[in-house]
Amino acid sequence: MVKWIIAAVFLGQAAGADPVAQVEAAANAAFDRMPVVQQVDRIAGLCGADESVNAVVAYCTSTNRILLARHAAAAPQTPYMLAHVYGHAVQVQHGVADFALRQIRQRRTEEAMLRGLVTRQVECIAGFLLARAGVPPFDLDTAFAQEPFTDSHWGRDPLRIGPEVSIGVAARAQWLAIGQRGDLSACGPGEFTAELLIDALNR
Numbered sequence: 001m002v003k004w005i006i007a008a009v010f011l012g013q014a015a016g017a018d019p020v021a022q023v024e025a026a027a028n029a030a031f032d033r034m035p036v037v038q039q040v041d042r043i044a045g046l047c048g049a050d051e052s053v054n055a056v057v058a059y060c061t062s063t064n065r066i067l068l069a070r071h072a073a074a075a076p077q078t079p080y081m082l083a084h085v086y087g088h089a090v091q092v093q094h095g096v097a098d099f100a101l102r103q104i105r106q107r108r109t110e111e112a113m114l115r116g117l118v119t120r121q122v123e124c125i126a127g128f129l130l131a132r133a134g135v136p137p138f139d140l141d142t143a144f145a146q147e148p149f150t151d152s153h154w155g156r157d158p159l160r161i162g163p164e165v166s167i168g169v170a171a172r173a174q175w176l177a178i179g180q181r182g183d184l185s186a187c188g189p190g191e192f193t194a195e196l197l198i199d200a201l202n203r
Helices: 019-030 078-093 096-106 108-133 169-180 195-200
Strands: 036-040 057-060 065-069
Touching: 019 078, 019 108, 057 078, 065 078, 078 096, 078 108, 078 195, 096 108, 096 195, 108 169
Parallel strands: 036 065
Antiparallel strands: 057 065
């Protein structure tokens, strides 16, 4: 379980602004077919999730919706966490996830490396969406006591068997920062280029 740390990352934001709503609006403006965000009392029990699934946010690809825990909606880390699962949604809805799955099935011995590249791109998309949303730069290193999103947090029903990937906080922070510069074309780690993302972007 991620331990929340008090982080003053949104103190510079205008009074009354809702960063979660801003991220949602930015994602829908930038890409088509984005999932609906549904605030829920708890994620476990929905879309095949159990207690091992991320308790704050999860993307159910079977119904194309993001489940967001009400208790965490106002936390300073939540806009980033929402942007992260939107990153998965962009990949799923615009062909990257299909390409990645084909590669993983063909190259099982390289699965960890391939999933690591996918995750780096997700973090970059998240940073891009945070920048588009006008959310101040987000520092992963100070916001979390340990690496976030190493648990199941996206996939088909049942979510409890969704992918679990660890690439380390430093790699996540690096690619999030690249995305926060606002250039989606930079979100191409290794063989996972940004071409499909650029094609999908509503400029």
